[in-house]
Amino acid sequence: MNSSVNIMIVGVGGQGTLLASRILGNVLVKEGHDVKVSEVHGMSQRGGSVVTYVKYGEKVYSPIIGEGEADIILAFEQLEAYRALPYLKKDGTMITATQCIDPMPVIIGAASYPEQLCEKIAAKANLITCDALAMAKEAGTDKAANVVLIGILAKRTDIPHDTWVEVLKTTVPPKFLDVNLRAFEMGYTYSM
Amino acid sequence: MIGNAAVARGAYEAGVRVTASYPGTPSTEITEVMATYPADEVYVEWAPNEKVACEVAIGASIAGARALTCCKHVGLNVMADPLFTASYTGVGGGMVVAVADDPGMHSSQNEQDSRHYAEAAKLPMLEPSDSEECLSFTRLAFTLSEEYDTPVLLRLSTRVSHSQSLVETAERENVPLKEYNKNISKYVMMPAQAKGRHVVVEERMRALTALAEVMLEINCVTRSSQTVNGKKIGVITNGITDMYAHEALGDRVSYFKLGMVYPLPVERLKFFASACDEVYVIEELDPVIENHCRAIGIPVHGKECFTMLGEYTPAMIAAAILGEAPAEHAVIDPIPMRPPVMCTGCPHRATYYVLKKLGLTVSGDIGCYTLGALAPLASVDTTVCMGASVSAALGMAKARGNDFAKKLVSVIGDSTFMHSGITGLVDIVYNKGINTVIILDNSITGMTGHQDNPTTGKTIRGEATKEVDLEALCHAVGIDWVKVADPFDLKNFEAVVREACALEAPAVVIAQRPCALLKTVKYTGHCIISDKCKTCGMCMKLGCPAISKKEDGTVVIDQNQCNGCGLCVGVCPFHAIEKVED
Numbered sequence: 001m002n003s004s005v006n007i008m009i010v011g012v013g014g015q016g017t018l019l020a021s022r023i024l025g026n027v028l029v030k031e032g033h034d035v036k037v038s039e040v041h042g043m044s045q046r047g048g049s050v051v052t053y054v055k056y057g058e059k060v061y062s063p064i065i066g067e068g069e070a071d072i073i074l075a076f077e078q079l080e081a082y083r084a085l086p087y088l089k090k091d092g093t094m095i096t097a098t099q100c101i102d103p104m105p106v107i108i109g110a111a112s113y114p115e116q117l118c119e120k121i122a123a124k125a126n127l128i129t130c131d132a133l134a135m136a137k138e139a140g141t142d143k144a145a146n147v148v149l150i151g152i153l154a155k156r157t158d159i160p161h162d163t164w165v166e167v168l169k170t171t172v173p174p175k176f177l178d179v180n181l182r183a184f185e186m187g188y189t190y191s192m
Numbered sequence: 193m194i195g196n197a198a199v200a201r202g203a204y205e206a207g208v209r210v211t212a213s214y215p216g217t218p219s220t221e222i223t224e225v226m227a228t229y230p231a232d233e234v235y236v237e238w239a240p241n242e243k244v245a246c247e248v249a250i251g252a253s254i255a256g257a258r259a260l261t262c263c264k265h266v267g268l269n270v271m272a273d274p275l276f277t278a279s280y281t282g283v284g285g286g287m288v289v290a291v292a293d294d295p296g297m298h299s300s301q302n303e304q305d306s307r308h309y310a311e312a313a314k315l316p317m318l319e320p321s322d323s324e325e326c327l328s329f330t331r332l333a334f335t336l337s338e339e340y341d342t343p344v345l346l347r348l349s350t351r352v353s354h355s356q357s358l359v360e361t362a363e364r365e366n367v368p369l370k371e372y373n374k375n376i377s378k379y380v381m382m383p384a385q386a387k388g389r390h391v392v393v394e395e396r397m398r399a400l401t402a403l404a405e406v407m408l409e410i411n412c413v414t415r416s417s418q419t420v421n422g423k424k425i426g427v428i429t430n431g432i433t434d435m436y437a438h439e440a441l442g443d444r445v446s447y448f449k450l451g452m453v454y455p456l457p458v459e460r461l462k463f464f465a466s467a468c469d470e471v472y473v474i475e476e477l478d479p480v481i482e483n484h485c486r487a488i489g490i491p492v493h494g495k496e497c498f499t500m501l502g503e504y505t506p507a508m509i510a511a512a513i514l515g516e517a518p519a520e521h522a523v524i525d526p527i528p529m530r531p532p533v534m535c536t537g538c539p540h541r542a543t544y545y546v547l548k549k550l551g552l553t554v555s556g557d558i559g560c561y562t563l564g565a566l567a568p569l570a571s572v573d574t575t576v577c578m579g580a581s582v583s584a585a586l587g588m589a590k591a592r593g594n595d596f597a598k599k600l601v602s603v604i605g606d607s608t609f610m611h612s613g614i615t616g617l618v619d620i621v622y623n624k625g626i627n628t629v630i631i632l633d634n635s636i637t638g639m640t641g642h643q644d645n646p647t648t649g650k651t652i653r654g655e656a657t658k659e660v661d662l663e664a665l666c667h668a669v670g671i672d673w674v675k676v677a678d679p680f681d682l683k684n685f686e687a688v689v690r691e692a693c694a695l696e697a698p699a700v701v702i703a704q705r706p707c708a709l710l711k712t713v714k715y716t717g718h719c720i721i722s723d724k725c726k727t728c729g730m731c732m733k734l735g736c737p738a739i740s741k742k743e744d745g746t747v748v749i750d751q752n753q754c755n756g757c758g759l760c761v762g763v764c765p766f767h768a769i770e771k772v773e774d
Binding site for chain 2: 037061069082088107124
């Protein structure tokens with residue numbers, strides 16, 4: 001039944017996942033797809049796990065993505081990447097930033113941050129990792145890590161490069177445009 | 193467009209002139225988007241609470257304007273009083289109440305199903321399933337409201353409110369103000385008049401039920417000639433479950449999609465079911481449609497196949513009806529949860545640090561500061577509803593006596609205090625309580641994403657306005673002891689709380705420091721830990737997301753997360769934390 005392309009964006013509240021999903025959604029609309037984007041606002045903004053679903057195709061019904069249904073997962077943080085792994089299709093692709101952010105149970109010593117997460121993911125999925133934070137700093141600001149990741153994702157879709165750039169121009173505030181365009185290109189040309 | 197923005201667009205196109213709401217996830221954006229439309233076309237306000245907002249809308253409607261009020265499901269509880277009687281008065285200009293339920297409780301304290309309100313208040317209720325319908329159903333709701341002389345409920349859910357899909361917009365309709373005529377038999381609800389209006393309400397219900405039978409454009413049937421395991425299956429859906437069902441079942445089953453979820457049709461449902469071998473009702477939360485079907489004699493499958501808890505998914509529906517196994521997927525090892533936390537620089541962190549240190553019982557409320565219940569601050573004892581921190585603490589004190597009251601405080605945000613904390617405070621004064629109330633004044637409504645409120649000095653459109661002076665307000669209701677203190681000045685704040693609690697009289701502490709996410713708040717630099725650190729863990733008690741202990745026992749501050757608020761500098765007994773400017 002499910003003929004849509006399903007992309008999940010996961011991270012920690014405050015990392016800029018919402019902007020990333022907005023860019024992606026706008027790009028897909030511009031390309032003439034039926035698109036649904038679903039996110040949860042409110043409590044999750046406060047440093048909790050955040051999940052956004054983006055689905056596109058000829059006709060999209062459900063705005064949510066179930067386990068084993070995501071074609072691509074774009075993760076902003078390693079633990080969140082691993083948490084989202086069950087949602088990935090059998091031969092789907094996981095793109096994750098290597099950044100680690102300790103959740104509160106780890107901070108207070110009630111749990112420890114799991115080790116070798118990338119290895120565990122690589123054992124079960126096509127994995128692309130990158131130090132998006134360092135790349136964004138190189139581009140000019142660590143706040144553009146989300147756009148670096150969008151660049152990496154962009155390269156792995158069939159959407160033309162110029163469409164992404166056009167959408168960035170209308171989605172990002174003008175004074176941050178240059179740095180974000182640089183960040184996007186760094187992601188777009190990134191290879192492991 | 194997200195569903196909420198589409199509701200706003202629909203209301204704008206329907207010629208709405210007045211919108212009044214109190215913020216509440218997942219409904220907040222409707223009113224925020226309304227405020228982006230021109231001020232000379234739509235008056236938009238944040239009211240102090242949902243009851244006031246609803247009454248503003250009722251007044252505007254009686255005065256002849258189309259009016260909208262929006263709330264989350266628990267907000268509907270607050271506005272229930274005016275709403276039930278507005279059902280009797282009916283409307284002048286069309287009136288719509290948009291209510292957003294939160295199945296799965298993404299950011300709510302309960303999972304109530306607001307469809308029960310439609311039945312209880314005898315009001316029609318529409319429920320869209322995507323953004324396109326959010327727009328068109330909102331427009332339809334205004335038409336029905338005027339045609340049937342009734343407020344109309346528009347039920348949303350988190351997935352519909354916060355999912356984006358394509359919509360087609362249109363120009364704003366020119367809907368002139370209706371003439372205002374004094375009409376006491378309609379608008380003065382004393383027993384004599386209300387008896388007359390109740391007759392009208394029951395007649396209206398009969399007319400609306402008849403309408404439900406013929407509203408083919410929103411109560412729509414799609415037939416399938418296919419079978420599942422040799423049986424013709426029919427499903428009855430509402431709102432988001434229709435989308436889930438289509439994804440899971442495609443054209444293998446027949447659909448009865450209910451766009452009007454109250455009142456429900458009878459004959460058409462019977463006719464639909466008569467052509468199916470099995471009928472399933474797919475509705476999140478309570479078995480409202482299921483019970484209706486059973487009551488009119490349609491045997492259906494409902495909650496014995498589906499849960500009353502949380503959100504549904506297409507996979508859940510495919511499993512229940514088709515017996516399909518879920519998609520193959522990776523299984524992962526158990527990993528730590530990531531609950532939401534107070535942000536770096538959050539003023540509430542300092543407040544709770546002090547309250548925990550003093551070992552006080554904390555009567556909590558609804559807002560970001562509810563997170564003070566989580567470890568390591570773990571200060572909050574109770575959270576029920578907006579305003580309950582104040583009044584419930586009076587109850588606790590009256591139950592257990594003044595010694596207990598002296599070890600008890602209420603914590604309530606500035607916006608929540610204006611919402612319904614002030615009445616509890618009046619109760620404390622009037623009934624000789626000796627409670628201490630701490631108003632967490634962070635200069636904004638934080639949890640719902642920074643809305644102005646009566647204490648911020650700005651309207652929803654950002655215009656300057658008179659701000660409520662919390663200190664003067666507390667004095668005015670009879671609190672003699674009111675002190676303002678900055679919680680980041682830990683020593684002084686602790687002394688102030690101690691003094692307040694020790695009093696044989698009611699006291700209010702206004703813990704004043706703005707939300708760290710406000711654009712006007714500019715913390716600079718970063719905090720670093722020097723080699724004077726003895727790894728004692730005092731700084732860890734703050735629960736700051738930037739501070740963590742490594743495996744080898746050393747404590748580090750994540751420079752990507754630290755915003756330089758400097759709170760941790762003051763809690764280190766060895767002066768090992770320093771603030772450095774960039």
